[in-house]
Amino acid sequence: MLNRGAxxxxxxxxxxxxxxxxxxxxxxxxxxxxxIALGGTGAADGMAPGLVGLLLEKRETILPLLTEYGAPEAAEPDVPAYQRQCERVIP
Incomplete structure:
Protein backbone atom coordinates (compact mmCIF):
# COMPACT_ATOMS: atom_id res chain seq x y z
CA MET A 1 0.00 0.00 0.00
CA LEU A 2 1.28 3.47 -0.88
CA ASN A 3 2.21 5.89 1.84
CA ARG A 4 -0.12 8.77 1.05
CA GLY A 5 2.10 11.25 2.91
CA ALA A 6 5.10 10.70 0.60
CA ILE A 36 31.63 -4.30 -17.13
CA ALA A 37 34.33 -3.89 -19.81
CA LEU A 38 36.67 -6.11 -17.77
CA GLY A 39 34.03 -8.81 -17.58
CA GLY A 40 32.66 -8.08 -14.13
CA THR A 41 29.16 -7.00 -13.25
CA GLY A 42 29.34 -6.14 -9.58
CA ALA A 43 31.39 -5.82 -6.42
CA ALA A 44 31.55 -9.59 -5.92
CA ASP A 45 33.00 -10.34 -9.36
CA GLY A 46 36.56 -11.23 -8.52
CA MET A 47 39.39 -8.86 -9.35
CA ALA A 48 37.58 -6.50 -11.75
CA PRO A 49 36.45 -3.89 -9.18
CA GLY A 50 39.92 -3.74 -7.58
CA LEU A 51 41.56 -3.46 -10.98
CA VAL A 52 39.17 -0.66 -11.93
CA GLY A 53 40.16 1.21 -8.78
CA LEU A 54 43.84 0.92 -9.70
CA LEU A 55 43.21 1.99 -13.30
CA LEU A 56 41.35 5.10 -12.15
CA GLU A 57 43.91 5.89 -9.47
CA LYS A 58 46.85 5.61 -11.91
CA ARG A 59 45.13 7.02 -15.01
CA GLU A 60 47.58 9.95 -15.32
CA THR A 61 50.34 7.40 -15.92
CA ILE A 62 48.24 4.91 -17.90
CA LEU A 63 46.52 7.23 -20.42
CA PRO A 64 49.74 8.48 -22.09
CA LEU A 65 50.94 4.89 -22.39
CA LEU A 66 47.69 3.81 -24.04
CA THR A 67 47.89 6.78 -26.40
CA GLU A 68 51.46 5.83 -27.35
CA TYR A 69 50.38 2.21 -27.85
CA GLY A 70 47.84 3.40 -30.41
CA ALA A 71 44.41 2.37 -31.57
CA PRO A 72 43.54 -1.29 -31.98
CA GLU A 73 44.29 -2.55 -35.46
CA ALA A 74 41.75 -4.46 -37.47
CA ALA A 75 42.23 -8.17 -37.02
CA GLU A 76 43.52 -9.96 -40.08
CA PRO A 77 41.44 -12.92 -41.22
CA ASP A 78 42.90 -16.32 -40.45
CA VAL A 79 44.80 -17.55 -43.51
CA PRO A 80 46.37 -21.00 -43.56
CA ALA A 81 50.18 -20.94 -43.45
CA TYR A 82 50.52 -22.64 -46.86
CA GLN A 83 48.35 -19.94 -48.44
CA ARG A 84 50.45 -17.14 -46.89
CA GLN A 85 53.59 -18.77 -48.30
CA CYS A 86 52.01 -19.01 -51.78
CA GLU A 87 51.01 -15.36 -51.71
CA ARG A 88 54.61 -14.41 -51.02
CA VAL A 89 55.91 -16.48 -53.91
CA ILE A 90 53.13 -15.81 -56.40
CA PRO A 91 51.99 -12.18 -56.34
Whole structure:
Protein backbone atom coordinates (compact mmCIF):
# COMPACT_ATOMS: atom_id res chain seq x y z
CA MET A 1 0.00 0.00 0.00
CA LEU A 2 1.28 3.47 -0.88
CA ASN A 3 2.21 5.89 1.84
CA ARG A 4 -0.12 8.77 1.05
CA GLY A 5 2.10 11.25 2.91
CA ALA A 6 5.10 10.70 0.60
CA UNK A 7 5.31 11.38 -3.12
CA UNK A 8 5.09 8.19 -5.17
CA UNK A 9 7.23 9.64 -7.94
CA UNK A 10 10.22 11.89 -7.49
CA UNK A 11 12.98 13.32 -9.61
CA UNK A 12 16.51 12.02 -9.05
CA UNK A 13 19.80 13.15 -10.49
CA UNK A 14 21.88 10.10 -11.33
CA UNK A 15 24.14 8.53 -13.94
CA UNK A 16 23.51 5.20 -15.62
CA UNK A 17 25.85 2.61 -17.06
CA UNK A 18 25.30 0.57 -20.24
CA UNK A 19 23.31 -2.02 -18.27
CA UNK A 20 20.89 0.64 -17.04
CA UNK A 21 22.06 0.61 -13.43
CA UNK A 22 21.81 4.00 -11.72
CA UNK A 23 24.80 5.53 -9.92
CA UNK A 24 24.89 8.63 -7.69
CA UNK A 25 27.94 10.13 -9.43
CA UNK A 26 29.66 10.17 -12.79
CA UNK A 27 32.77 8.61 -11.22
CA UNK A 28 30.80 5.63 -9.88
CA UNK A 29 29.08 5.14 -13.26
CA UNK A 30 32.44 5.18 -15.07
CA UNK A 31 33.89 2.71 -12.56
CA UNK A 32 30.89 0.43 -13.12
CA UNK A 33 31.33 0.70 -16.90
CA UNK A 34 35.02 -0.22 -16.63
CA UNK A 35 34.08 -3.18 -14.43
CA ILE A 36 31.63 -4.30 -17.13
CA ALA A 37 34.33 -3.89 -19.81
CA LEU A 38 36.67 -6.11 -17.77
CA GLY A 39 34.03 -8.81 -17.58
CA GLY A 40 32.66 -8.08 -14.13
CA THR A 41 29.16 -7.00 -13.25
CA GLY A 42 29.34 -6.14 -9.58
CA ALA A 43 31.39 -5.82 -6.42
CA ALA A 44 31.55 -9.59 -5.92
CA ASP A 45 33.00 -10.34 -9.36
CA GLY A 46 36.56 -11.23 -8.52
CA MET A 47 39.39 -8.86 -9.35
CA ALA A 48 37.58 -6.50 -11.75
CA PRO A 49 36.45 -3.89 -9.18
CA GLY A 50 39.92 -3.74 -7.58
CA LEU A 51 41.56 -3.46 -10.98
CA VAL A 52 39.17 -0.66 -11.93
CA GLY A 53 40.16 1.21 -8.78
CA LEU A 54 43.84 0.92 -9.70
CA LEU A 55 43.21 1.99 -13.30
CA LEU A 56 41.35 5.10 -12.15
CA GLU A 57 43.91 5.89 -9.47
CA LYS A 58 46.85 5.61 -11.91
CA ARG A 59 45.13 7.02 -15.01
CA GLU A 60 47.58 9.95 -15.32
CA THR A 61 50.34 7.40 -15.92
CA ILE A 62 48.24 4.91 -17.90
CA LEU A 63 46.52 7.23 -20.42
CA PRO A 64 49.74 8.48 -22.09
CA LEU A 65 50.94 4.89 -22.39
CA LEU A 66 47.69 3.81 -24.04
CA THR A 67 47.89 6.78 -26.40
CA GLU A 68 51.46 5.83 -27.35
CA TYR A 69 50.38 2.21 -27.85
CA GLY A 70 47.84 3.40 -30.41
CA ALA A 71 44.41 2.37 -31.57
CA PRO A 72 43.54 -1.29 -31.98
CA GLU A 73 44.29 -2.55 -35.46
CA ALA A 74 41.75 -4.46 -37.47
CA ALA A 75 42.23 -8.17 -37.02
CA GLU A 76 43.52 -9.96 -40.08
CA PRO A 77 41.44 -12.92 -41.22
CA ASP A 78 42.90 -16.32 -40.45
CA VAL A 79 44.80 -17.55 -43.51
CA PRO A 80 46.37 -21.00 -43.56
CA ALA A 81 50.18 -20.94 -43.45
CA TYR A 82 50.52 -22.64 -46.86
CA GLN A 83 48.35 -19.94 -48.44
CA ARG A 84 50.45 -17.14 -46.89
CA GLN A 85 53.59 -18.77 -48.30
CA CYS A 86 52.01 -19.01 -51.78
CA GLU A 87 51.01 -15.36 -51.71
CA ARG A 88 54.61 -14.41 -51.02
CA VAL A 89 55.91 -16.48 -53.91
CA ILE A 90 53.13 -15.81 -56.40
CA PRO A 91 51.99 -12.18 -56.34
Missing amino acids: AAVRRVDAWTDSKGQMHPSKDKAIAAELT
